[in-house]
Amino acid sequence: MIFDGGHPGNSESKARQAPDRRSGEDWGLTPPPGSCIFLIPARTGPGGLANGANHTMQGTVMFIDLTEEERMIQKTARDFARRDIAAVAEQSNRDGVFQDDIYRRLAGLGFMGMTMPEEFGGVGLGNLCLSLALEEISMVCPSTAVAVSVHNSLANYIIHTWGSDELKRRYLPRMTSGELIGVYALTEPNAGSDVAAIAMSAARDGGDWVLNGSKIFISTGDRAGVIVVIARSDPDERTRGLTAFVVEPVFPGFSVGKIEHKMGLRASTTVELVFEDCRVPAANVIGEEGMGMKIALGSLEGGRIGIASQSLGIAQTALDEAVLFARERRQFGERIIDFQATRWKIAEMATNIDAARLLVRRAARLRDAGRPCGKEASMAKLFASRIANEAVYDSLQIHGGVGYTQEFKIERFFRDARVLEIYEGTSEIQRIVIAKKVIDEYERIFPA
Amino acid sequence: MKVVVLLKRVPDTEAKILINQEGTGIREDGIKYIINTYDEYAVEEGLRLKEKLGGDTKVTVVCLGPAEATETIRTALAMGADDAVHISDPALAGAGPFTAAAVLAAAIGAGGFDIIFCGKQAIDDDQAQVQCILAEMLDVPQVNAASSFEIGAGGAAAAVGRRIEGGEEKWESSLPVLISCDKGLNEPRYASLPGIMKAKKKEIRTKTLADLGFHEVPNRGRSRIVKWLPLPRSGECRMIEAGEPADAVRELVRLLREEAKVI
Numbered sequence: 001m002i003f004d005g006g007h008p009g010n011s012e013s014k015a016r017q018a019p020d021r022r023s024g025e026d027w028g029l030t031p032p033p034g035s036c037i038f039l040i041p042a043r044t045g046p047g048g049l050a051n052g053a054n055h056t057m058q059g060t061v062m063f064i065d066l067t068e069e070e071r072m073i074q075k076t077a078r079d080f081a082r083r084d085i086a087a088v089a090e091q092s093n094r095d096g097v098f099q100d101d102i103y104r105r106l107a108g109l110g111f112m113g114m115t116m117p118e119e120f121g122g123v124g125l126g127n128l129c130l131s132l133a134l135e136e137i138s139m140v141c142p143s144t145a146v147a148v149s150v151h152n153s154l155a156n157y158i159i160h161t162w163g164s165d166e167l168k169r170r171y172l173p174r175m176t177s178g179e180l181i182g183v184y185a186l187t188e189p190n191a192g193s194d195v196a197a198i199a200m201s202a203a204r205d206g207g208d209w210v211l212n213g214s215k216i217f218i219s220t221g222d223r224a225g226v227i228v229v230i231a232r233s234d235p236d237e238r239t240r241g242l243t244a245f246v247v248e249p250v251f252p253g254f255s256v257g258k259i260e261h262k263m264g265l266r267a268s269t270t271v272e273l274v275f276e277d278c279r280v281p282a283a284n285v286i287g288e289e290g291m292g293m294k295i296a297l298g299s300l301e302g303g304r305i306g307i308a309s310q311s312l313g314i315a316q317t318a319l320d321e322a323v324l325f326a327r328e329r330r331q332f333g334e335r336i337i338d339f340q341a342t343r344w345k346i347a348e349m350a351t352n353i354d355a356a357r358l359l360v361r362r363a364a365r366l367r368d369a370g371r372p373c374g375k376e377a378s379m380a381k382l383f384a385s386r387i388a389n390e391a392v393y394d395s396l397q398i399h400g401g402v403g404y405t406q407e408f409k410i411e412r413f414f415r416d417a418r419v420l421e422i423y424e425g426t427s428e429i430q431r432i433v434i435a436k437k438v439i440d441e442y443e444r445i446f447p448a
Numbered sequence: 449m450k451v452v453v454l455l456k457r458v459p460d461t462e463a464k465i466l467i468n469q470e471g472t473g474i475r476e477d478g479i480k481y482i483i484n485t486y487d488e489y490a491v492e493e494g495l496r497l498k499e500k501l502g503g504d505t506k507v508t509v510v511c512l513g514p515a516e517a518t519e520t521i522r523t524a525l526a527m528g529a530d531d532a533v534h535i536s537d538p539a540l541a542g543a544g545p546f547t548a549a550a551v552l553a554a555a556i557g558a559g560g561f562d563i564i565f566c567g568k569q570a571i572d573d574d575q576a577q578v579q580c581i582l583a584e585m586l587d588v589p590q591v592n593a594a595s596s597f598e599i600g601a602g603g604a605a606a607a608v609g610r611r612i613e614g615g616e617e618k619w620e621s622s623l624p625v626l627i628s629c630d631k632g633l634n635e636p637r638y639a640s641l642p643g644i645m646k647a648k649k650k651e652i653r654t655k656t657l658a659d660l661g662f663h664e665v666p667n668r669g670r671s672r673i674v675k676w677l678p679l680p681r682s683g684e685c686r687m688i689e690a691g692e693p694a695d696a697v698r699e700l701v702r703l704l705r706e707e708a709k710v711i
């Protein structure tokens with residue numbers, strides 16, 4: 001977003017010729033898509049939008065209020081998380097156990113097909129609803145949210161967006177029903193942030209493809225029913241040499257390798273996937289040969305909004321726990337919530353969470369409106385993941401010594417938060433993306 | 449079979465209730481509303497009966513409440529109820545049990561029913577009266593605070609259990625009947641996401657007093673709430689810190705005599 005006075009530097013640039021009050025509109029340009037927030041209340045009359053009226057109003061990017069439908073979805077997610085997930089969260093995180101049963105029940109309520117159309121057993125909702133669900137689940141168990149996010153915003157999304165009709169019919173109904181958990185395998189030992197460095201080979205052999213190599217850090221990889229894999233089909237092409245495949249764990253030559261022992265997200269498994277002459281039918285190519293990079297890039301936004309939502313949930317719990325604890329704890333004859341040092345932390349956390357929520361929901365609403373949101377999704381992810389880490393840090397500090405023990409929830413959330421700034425694109429990568437888009441916008445306004 | 453479920457919108461149990469300045473009700477700002485907890489058991493029991501009987505069994509939700517109660521109604525529809533009647537009229541704001549029962553009777557009587565499920569009480573005013581008056585007005589038997597329910601063979605009778613001190617009572621009733629539900633009767637389901645989407649297309653028929661044939665609020669004068677008052681503040685609790693029990697008692701007696709002046 002180009003704010004007033006946000007023009008680059010104070011050099012002899014063309015900015016000088018611009019009017020004093022600067023904004024995209026003042027420059028006589030249509031602001032870059034999604035750069036303006038129009039805040040309109042969700043209720044515009046008796047019953048208003050809540051009664052199923054068209055809520056993708058043209059020109060409107062964002063509602064602060066949620067619609068009735070969105071609130072109901074949020075409530076189901078909240079109730080399920082606070083009763084059913086909460087009942088097992090502490091134990092499964094301590095034991096490092098993935099909760100199959102929770103996923104089955106989440107699927108039973110529709111959470112594993114949230115954004116898929118009804119014809120594939122989905123619910124036909126948008127990213128905003130998925131975001132609300134992930135936030136609620138993450139408030140209780142961020143580990144659980146990982147698989148829900150990857151399954152919906154990557155596996156389902158990729159197969160539905162680029163897959164053939166046959167692939168969609170074959171896999172999506174069983175994915176939305178929760179029978180098959182979808183995972184996404186991009187990262188390799190030598191290809192993390194640098195996706196184009198993917199080395200895992202895919203070679204044609206008759207009607208099949210043969211995959212060789214390994215993927216690492218794959219969330220829920222050991223429980224996968226469907227694996228979306230990006231591999232190198234052409235060693236001579238860098239970005240156009242990648243192809244996406246659907247692999248089933250029963251395909252010959254596939255195996256699960258090393259299981260990581262992680263600092264946090266301990267109820268979410270993170271594993272290596274090994275492909276040794278793994279045969280994949282040609283029909284399981286997603287899109288066309290050479291489209292792998294396009295697919296990887298095209299699914300980033302949804303994944304980032306997902307992790308930003310997870311960050312929000314973690315930050316919210318950090319704040320909740322801080323306030324509840326500080327109200328009870330007394331030192332020096334006073335409740336520690338009455339010390340200014342505590343109150344400033346609370347003010348900071350609450351403000352950051354609200355700001356992050358606005359960024360996340362803006363990105364989700366833009367995406368639901370089919371508008372570009374790459375920059376906005378990266379901003380949401382960068383900011384929400386950072387403030388989540390600040391929030392767990394401050395909340396643990398407010399807890400004092402007990403916050404450092406497993407007696408208190410904040411210890412788990414402190415560990416879970418760290419990875420938010422690493423996966424789905426590190427914070428450095430988000431900054432690279434944001435900076436490039438911002439600078440490009442300036443290039444359009446003030447060509448060098 | 450026609451199943452009716454009564455639904456009330458009440459403040460969230462977690463909400464902190466404050467009386468408004470005029471003493472005419474509670475402060476509504478910042479309060480979240482939910483389905484009355486006991487009514488959730490009623491919805492669930494209605495849905496289970498429908499699932500068991502199948503065929504043309506229909507679950508209709510009837511709610512007396514302000515316009516905002518549609519969200520509460522919609523939640524019951526998302527759980528699986530078929531349709532709803534929403535009695536909403538500004539004149540009914542703050543309606544007492546008798547008034548509520550009278551308008552509910554008019555709405556339910558018009559549509560006919562075999563079983564009415566409702567909560568054993570509303571968790572906001574805790575009066576537990578509406579269903580009793582309603583059953584009398586409709587002239588049907590009632591079993592209150594049910595902890596188990598079975599439909600009899602052929603759907604002609606109902607077997608109802610009530611948990612009482614030290615045991616359980618078993619009742620049988622002919623139909624039609626009104627059954628108010630207690631905790632433990634069932635585990636209410638969540639509104640599933642597909643259920644939420646389907647609920648958007650289900651019908652909520654809104655009725656005013658006039659639609660139900662009333663020219664004025666029925667029997668308003670029988671009883672009324674005179675004023676709402678906050679609870680008196682509970683006094684400060686003081687811990688007596690003394691090593692020996694005998695010392696503690698001595699200190700307690702001293703305080704009761706000298707400070708509290710009650711002995």
Ligand SMILES: Cc1cc2nc3c(=O)[nH]c(=O)nc-3n(C[C@H](O)[C@H](O)[C@H](O)COP(=O)(O)OP(=O)(O)OC[C@H]3O[C@@H](n4cnc5c(N)ncnc54)[C@H](O)[C@@H]3O)c2cc1C
Nearest residue numbers: 184185186187192193217218219270422423424425426428
């Ligand atoms: C718990 C967990 C779950 C995961 N789940 C999945 C999954 O399901 N599927 C999957 O494919 N992957 C998954 N990953 C992998 C994750 O996406 C990668 O860890 C992430 O992309 C970073 O890659 P890397 O670890 O190789 O770090 P590197 O890319 O090696 O980065 C190391 C450091 O260098 C910085 N850096 C790199 N390039 C630049 C640059 N150009 N400019 C400035 N700084 C730079 C990075 O920001 C980082 O700080 C998961 C990881 C974890 C920890």
Ligand SMILES: Cc1cc2nc3c(=O)[nH]c(=O)nc-3n(C[C@H](O)[C@H](O)[C@H](O)COP(=O)(O)OP(=O)(O)OC[C@H]3O[C@@H](n4cnc5c(N)ncnc54)[C@H](O)[C@@H]3O)c2cc1C
Nearest residue numbers: 329330331332336339340341342397398399400401402404
């Ligand atoms: C791993 C570990 C090892 C330990 N080992 C020992 C040991 O060997 N021996 C031992 O005696 N103790 C030990 N401790 C205890 C440690 O010294 C205390 O945890 C520490 O002094 C903080 O006290 P507290 O935990 O009660 O937090 P609290 O004092 O309750 O503080 C809670 C929060 O309130 C803030 N706060 C408190 N008072 C004020 C104020 N006036 N103004 C502003 N902010 C305030 C604090 O800064 C903190 O953020 C250990 C603790 C841990 C976690």
